[in-house]
Amino acid sequence: MKRVAFWAALAIVFAVAAGCGHKRVAPYAPRMPDVKEHKGQTSDEDCLDCHALASLPDHSVSDSCLDCHRVIPGR
Numbered sequence: 001m002k003r004v005a006f007w008a009a010l011a012i013v014f015a016v017a018a019g020c021g022h023k024r025v026a027p028y029a030p031r032m033p034d035v036k037e038h039k040g041q042t043s044d045e046d047c048l049d050c051h052a053l054a055s056l057p058d059h060s061v062s063d064s065c066l067d068c069h070r071v072i073p074g075r
Ligand code: HEC
Pocket: 030, 031, 032, 033, 035, 037, 038, 041, 042, 043, 044, 046, 047, 048, 049, 050, 051, 065, 066, 069
């Protein structure tokens, strides 16, 4: 019985950890690649010219893209 409880607890831990990967947590947001298209991007509307909102999981128009996505120079 104890053993079952252990595996059940472990399963819950993994389920929660896996869920976190899909929450929109800024540190987990992919960096904007340091490509020429991203040079000098300062407004959120600009992003939508190239990135279709419909193709982004859990994103909305009111998002401040740059709060979460930044260019890391050289990457
Ligand atoms: C002129 C077109 C253009 C604009 C404007 C633009 N992007 Fe991009 N973006 C691209 C291209 C092209 C790529 C793919 C680059 C590569 O991987 O070589 C990309 C890739 C990305 C990625 C990585 C996607 C992934 O799957 O890892 C993120 C994040 C991103 N852009 C965010 C933004 C944000 C936020 C803005 C607004 C500040 C923005 N982009 C504005 C063209 C653009």
